[in-house]
Amino acid sequence: MDARLLKFFIAVYEEKNLTRAATRCFVSQPNISNGIKQLEEELDKNLFIRHKKGVELKTEAHYLYPIAKRLVGEMNSLSHIFKERQFNNKIQIGVAESLPQEHKQQFFRTTTNLCESVEWVTKDIGRENEINLLVREWKHEEDLFLPLWKEDYVLCIPNDNPLINKEIIELSDLEKETFIHCPPCEAHKQCLSILNNETNKMLTIANCSTKTETLTMLMAGLGVTFLPEAFVDGWYGFEIKKYNGPRYFREVGLAYPRKSLRNPAIAQIIEYFSKNELKTNKFTEFGYYLK
Structure with missing residues (x-):
């Protein structure tokens, strides 16, 4: 059924006048009259009794009205439902x-x-x-x-550390360097294993509970550390240095x-x-x- 016909019906039912209903629907009176006639033919029922002053509502019109209001309301709400993305x-x-x-x-x-x-x-x-x-x-x-994705762990050296001038760091260069550690870090054991195998003189300056705290200590210049490359990208106060040693990463x-x-x-x-x-x-x- 054409939703336009139901809208015409609702307007005539509420206005009880074809002329006012036509004005409300922004169409001509003949369009309203023809629309109501088409609806009555589809339903095989007369909905209104027409007279000079307007229309008289029949029992069938009273029965159809709440149904038509519901159907038109649901059809009008469809576009709003999808525009408001309610089906999340x-x-x-x-x-x-x-x-x-x-x-x-x-x-x-x-x-x-x-x-x-x-x-x-x-x-x-x-x-x-x-x-x-x-x-x-x-x-x-x-x-x-x-x-x-995978993230390589990189060796980070504070700007005021003499090692900053070396092109490539040997792990033996890290002897007597102060280290900032992050015990909860997934690569902490890997880091300790690498360092302990290469030097017996590793000095711990800080044990941090998060990588963010480790980064803060690094930027403050307290010591050297290993951190995920993407995590330190864009920060200052240190440099990432190439080193001659095992590579480790997190996935x-x-x-x-x-x-x-x-x-x-x-x-x-x-x-x-x-x-x-x-x-x-x-x-x-x-x-x-x-x-």
């Missing part, structure tokens, strides 16, 4: 701290464009989330893991229980990144000298 794909995601902003921005930008009308609920990483963006070592044993990706794939938005994200790389705008891999 909700995803509760845990996001680990210390991940590079550029990578996180590109992840959320890509996935939001990928999934129509997605609504994000961000939390600290944990098992209560449908999916977590984190370092591989932090995932729960039973969760699946899809890697998105960042999506950890999720299999049941989370029941969420169509998450299933779409996993399928996409299974076939496509996460593209970033501003970070290129740093060259290292390896043993």
Whole structure:
């Protein structure tokens, strides 16, 4: 049924006059009259009794009116529903701290464009989330893991340290240097292993609970440290130096229980990144000298 005919009917029913109904609908009176006649033919019922002063409502018109109002109201609301994006794909995601902003921005930008009308609920990483963006070592044993990017750990030297002038740092050069450590860091044990194998004179100046605190100590010039390359990109007070030694890195990706794939938005994200790389705008891999 033509929604326009129902709108004509509603106008005539409420105005009880064809001329006023035509003015309200921005059409001519013959259009209203023909529309009502067409509607009556489709329903095989007479809705109005016409007379010189207007129209008289029949029982059939009283019956049709609330139905017509509901149908027209629902049809009018359709465009608003989709414009307001009320059909949201909700995803509760845990996001680990210390991940590079550029990578996180590109992840959320890509996935939001990928999934129509997605609504994000961000939390600290944990098992209560449908999916977590984190370092591989932090995932729960039973969760699946899809890697998105790798970050090299780089040697950071404060600007006032004499080693800043060396083109390539030997690990033996780090003897007697003060080190800033981050014990909760996923690469802390790797770092200690490298240093302890090469020098017996490592001096600890600070043990920090987060990478952000480690970065603060580094920028203050307290000592040298290893940090993810993308994490330190853009900060000041130190330089990244090439070193002759083992390379180590962290792998960042999506950890999720299999049941989370029941969420169509998450299933779409996993399928996409299974076939496509996460593209970033501003970070290129740093060259290292390896043993």
